[in-house]
Amino acid sequence: MDRRSFLIGAGAAVVAVRSAGAQDGSSGLTVLADKVTATEKSVPEGVNRLVTFAYDAAQHPTRGGARYRLSDADETARHPQAAWFSSANGRYFLLDENPASPLMLGAVGDGETDDAASVQATRDFCVAAGRPMLIDAYFAHVGKLVLDQPISIRGIGRGGCGLYLAINREIEGVNILASGVTIEDIEIRTHIPKSIQNGQGSYGTCITIGKVIYEPVRKDGKLVAPELVTATALSRLKLTRAEGSAVGHAIACVGRISGVVGNDLLIEGASPKHPHGDAVLVHWGSSGEDFPLEPDGTTVKPLVMRRDPEAFTYHPNNIRFENLRVRNTGRLTAISAAYAVQIGKVDYDGLDDGVARNGAQLLDLVVGDDGDRYAHPDDQGKVFSNISLTDVIAYNIAGSGINARALIDVSGFGTSKQANDPNTGARYLEQPRWKNIEIANVLMESDLSDTTELINVRNFLGDITFRDVQAIAKVSQGGFSLQQCEGNLRFENCTVNGRTLINDCDGVAMRECRLVGSMLPVLAIKLNSSKGFMLGERVTGGKTGVVGRIAAIPDETTLNVQLIENWAPFVEGEDLVGSVRGRIVSIATQSNATLTVHGETVGASLGADLEAGGTVITVSSKGARPGFPRAVKIGDKISYDGGVLYVARYAPANTANIEVTPAPASMRAGGALALERRSRNLRFENCDVSGSSRAIDMRNCNAVAFEGGRVRDAGQYGMLVGEGAEVSVDGTIFSNNGLRRLLPQDATLPTRDIAVSENALFAGRGIRFEDSGRIVNNVSVNEGALGGSLQNSIFAGQPIKGPLSIPRTLKSGGRFALAENRTAEGVALQGD
16 A cells, blocks of 8 residues: 655644545545644645644644544535634545534533533534534523424533533523433533523523424414424433522423423422413413513413414324422423323432522422323314322421422413403413323322412312322321312322312212321321331320421421320430331421411411401511512412411402401311312312311312221311211221310310211211220201211220210211211110
């Protein structure tokens, strides 16, 4: 083989080169100092491959070196200038790297210098050449990076390379607008100086797939849909909202997109107090929206469709994210008018380097958003279906603010609402029907001062299942709150502490659930370790108690214990014995909630009107001006020491009298399970209900059935069958109720396992009553009751005044029938 040698000077750098000649047709090869000065050199004929040590040796002698191949003017014209050069003797050479890095096209890669031009040039080269893009350093990028052609972006590991995007709240970070985009093994970090606005969640992101708002495009006079974005893959990424940054989402999946897969993602936020700090947002888009203001002229109102009869809405679908590690982030996900969305295998921690960062919500399913009314034909009949959140561990959830209201929120107040607003004149859309929604294998622990319920389902129509969900609160909060719902709401093997409210619902079934209300009295006991204690188990020290709250994380040391034998307190330093032992090291009493709205404490009390079931709050002043410090809108939640209310009418800032939904009576009475106004078709199978003044408190509801299970450890009543309630109980155990009689001030309190009130119907069969030492009567029936029966039941306890208190006749003319009831020894009950 013929071999020739020659020199090509490069300023101060002169490189000796050996070239391979080609009697056999093989190509020549030459090494240059850099790409920038290559245009000044002549490249001999027969040399058709070059290698550079650097892109610009004057800036850095070894950064950005690459291989080049012989090309021509036509081919290089299709590529960015940074990817090719023409030698002094007119020969064209094109970058020949696979993959190609922005360093090879002039980037500095120090994470501070703006490399946007080089990054975009590399993107364009890789798209045109059909090659992957390599991220092998930290590249600062001012402005968004648009990916509107298929491309694969690969890194060298999310801990050693990335894109640092300096953007604002009006643009996206990386915006994927084409099918076939893959991003893996890098960090993407954003910094925005001001938090995003409501309704503009696709901006200020690390990654946005699709668009919320599409400019209307017409063909032959007809509106046409934008191109569907499919086959997006995100793997092994670190997505960071930089410290000091305002809030945007990590990932936004919006508009006309399908087929998104995200796996093994580390997501870190910046300021999760703001409601728009999601790890993943999934939101519908359309061909045009309005953003009108509220009457006070300051607040952006939710998205409302323009009155264009040809307008389409586009609904994200077939989206799957799994293996997520989420830190310092206000919300895991919000899903609005989408379908076929799966999010699973999530590790969510509200602490960041050991400091509480106010991470406050896991899931927001917005049930009031746009559905089939304007949906594109591809989405018709599919929206609001097949959505799941599974395999989640969430702990140290602490803080206040809008996202601290519920850990899982399925409510009807979203970005397009569903009813007419008489105050603003806005026309909202009709309620959609949801299908096949599943939340399963979820463990949540909350320490939120501002949370009003752990799981809120409101204004929901359709089918939803909660399976193997444990929601544990460290402070006094609501548990499940189900209001104005209809369909098939299923809860299987779920555990929640705090009041469970079912209000104006049709079609709720709970199976193998544990509902733990507030415990009276309660001690918060500091242990050297609470690992191994079980919720609701009996523990003993110098006194005997029941565990009222157990933490979800193994190293938690605070335990709430309800006294069940003596009012005398535990003693510091003594052993607490349950299934394991823990030594008490300090004790503190449990505190009550305060009245809050928008995360702010507003007043200490609500007045007699609300306590009597009224609908107006008269708010005391916190400062010089009266009322709420900010405007309130329909659906805003207000928490108080009895539960949660919802604003019924818009009111501007500093309004003293706020209209709210009526307070269900059980909120004042303190039921662990409260069944309220017009609820119907409710079924509870093998459920354990404990705590609160009344473990089960129901009124004005019918077709309610309890089968099996246990009702225990209530303060006054195990079950209050209130006015207008109709219930059947079969095979349930009532045990250890009447605990408020332990308190000196309640020593003569009338206590019952079952109390049947006026205008109520009760049917009991196969019930067992035990541990009745603080019960006045096991069963008490008011003479105003409509009627009922009790049969085949066992009375194994020793109530204070006897097992039954039932009048001979009822005012209604009906009767309360007794049959085949026995003591534990088999003796027939007197009066049976």
